[in-house]
Amino acid sequence: MQLLRTTDPDFDKKFRRIVRDRRESDVDVQRDVATILNEVRERGDAALVEYSMRFDDHRLTTEDDWRISAETCKAAYEALDPALNSALNTAAQRIRSYHENQLPADRDYTDHIGMRLGARWLPVDAAGLYVPGGRAAYPSSLLMNAIPAKVAGVERLVVVTPTPKGQTNPLVLAAAHIAGVDEMWRVGGAQAVAALAYGTDRIKRVDVVTGPGNAWVAEAKRQLYGVVGIDMVAGPSEILVIADANNNPEWIAADLLSQAEHDPTSQSILITDSEALARQVGDAIDLALMKLATAKTAKASWDAHGLIVIVESLDQAPALSDRLAAEHVELMVDDPQALFDQMRHAGSVFLGRHTPEAVGDYIAGPNHVLPTGRRARFASGLSVLDFMKRTSFIDASDAALAAIGPAAIRLAEAEGLPAHALSIAVRLNK
Amino acid sequence: MQLLRTTDPDFDKKFRRIVRDRRESDVDVQRDVATILNEVRERGDAALVEYSMRFDDHRLTTEDDWRISAETCKAAYEALDPALNSALNTAAQRIRSYHENQLPADRDYTDHIGMRLGARWLPVDAAGLYVPGGRAAYPSSLLMNAIPAKVAGVERLVVVTPTPKGQTNPLVLAAAHIAGVDEMWRVGGAQAVAALAYGTDRIKRVDVVTGPGNAWVAEAKRQLYGVVGIDMVAGPSEILVIADANNNPEWIAADLLSQAEHDPTSQSILITDSEALARQVGDAIDLALMKLATAKTAKASWDAHGLIVIVESLDQAPALSDRLAAEHVELMVDDPQALFDQMRHAGSVFLGRHTPEAVGDYIAGPNHVLPTGRRARFASGLSVLDFMKRTSFIDASDAALAAIGPAAIRLAEAEGLPAHALSIAVRLNK
Structure with a gap:
């Protein structure tokens, strides 16, 4: 953990170095991924069979080797512990409700010259969702990716997930049942993303691919950007807590550790105007680490990337926060709205002392993919x-074209595009 | 030009081939661009000086070599022919008006458990706009990229443009004046995109880069995606005209040629249920090509990529159109809305016989970057x-956290993330 004070003579230099630090693994998988994508494009399912054997020790032969059926997901759902069933359903319902509120409105109006203009939003036909296997297979991630797609109106929602040695995660299957996933394939890695983007005999192509993954998956999405739509390529997670002196250090310690336990590359930062709180939080973290099952990861992250910044006044916090542009920002002060009003850049903001970031990870409703x-x-x-996606439209009456057509002709001629000019002129001179 | 009939026995195979054809140049600039980006990141302005000399024969020494001043843009604007001045201003005003209508609404509500949820939209701090030099330097492109940025509220809008042997395009400078561009730099190519993304001593970095460019520029944007936001990487232009028998073939010929004249890789397609119209449009194109100043490019495009599809009924058109998912679709039929209602995939749709696509390129108001x-x-x-960009926010009251916190704790524990659970539990057990 690093401790900086804005009064340090070299504060700006040190803070700038932290802002620039990317923390991302620089393993170069570009060439390997390009090969995998090309193999899947050329050889389709045969390439998937080979890669699944090689990377996941999973043989794709029978239908059950290839797919996880809707019945299997339903059975996993029905076998859930009742409290967990209720929790997953509450989360799904709240996520659905928040995202329904996000649906964009179409526009359709006729302006003063009689030209009808507008825009129409429609869902993509099919979306693919990558779900990691193993430790990072989170049912909450499935809900956070799948529910917005379904709320958007996507008719075909396809999950791909590696099943190392055939193993699946019952919580993820239950979440797929709740979210209404339409197809679920037992393939993972860059090869699964390629199958979604290009299509194979078995797996029909989709239009958008989202979801978290390892370096290979992220690079596959990056290389296939434009062939399909993708969500933003994600890096290591971050939390920034901005707190005044009037806080329980245990709460802040838990919040900082909740990011740190994700991965050794995660980053947890506290900005406070209280030297005492800074010290107490540091102590509370050390104490909490003693009993945390994820202490090894959390400690590695906190030791390498943890940061406490002591400011002279919390008025300095919004500018520092904007430079960090953190994924999650907690505002543990009396008037969090006043601070929020001064901030410009953050993925999601958690206002007040009773809004730990974890409530947003699971259940509040807003998306945790940030x-x-x-x-x-x-x-x-x-x-x-x-x-x-949005389709704009234009419907010109005869009169509307007459009103603005001549100006368009002048611009087309000035740009040296005579057929553009002609296409308007022939209609005006009929 | 290729003529297909849906009644041809091999129609589907041939149509599929056309849908799959990418028409994009496969010049491999990936490695060259990676080198250029790296040089600019490492050596900043010195690399820009070298590349501008090498690629644009332009020496960057004095302030005037580096920048085009606001005064220069204003002078270009004031020297405009009055008709062109009026046309550019009309276009700018209509584009501004359409895009003002696009501004998203913030959301802020409190749900039934007393949890305040919402989302806040803000402009990025700075945007960079690439403007090509030479033949493809279009004032309309500058307006179409710059005005949405300014309507969004972007405070710093930076244009980069190559000025080969120092030459500038007065129409582009005038458009920059109208649009309110804040900085204009005489650098182009992948090196200019790198300067925008990484920043140099002279050119401060921006957050989003948009605008058209050649293969180097497009690849630079692709490689820098994630370092900055970018607009979709664009390929060759397309128009699809869906027309019944009751049309003037000259109008359709002009519309098809207005795409074809852009580039030999452009594609113009007519779908009609009238053999007679198909023949007449073909003849009208041949006739128009005889007198068109851009005939060489237009003919190359029409010969290589032009397509007429004769359908048995226009009811077949929406499904074919969706497979093409064309950039521009004109609906030259009596009831264009009925066809539009059946279509799902298109960049922009032009309804009715009096809405040539060129009116959308220049002056209707919707964006021509599609x-x-x-x-x-x-x-x-x-x-x-x-x-x-949008920042979501959550503000949980004590009671709201008590209502849903336990469910979140259960999910966190099930996912093996105890610090997540702890961060909620400490607040519930205070």
């Missing part, structure tokens, strides 16, 4: 818009 | 949203 690595400067969390 | 190469399946035209 821009990382300072991308909140320009990117937004996953939403129904990622599963929709 | 998804190409079948990307309308999942992508949308440029809009104010490309220059904005």
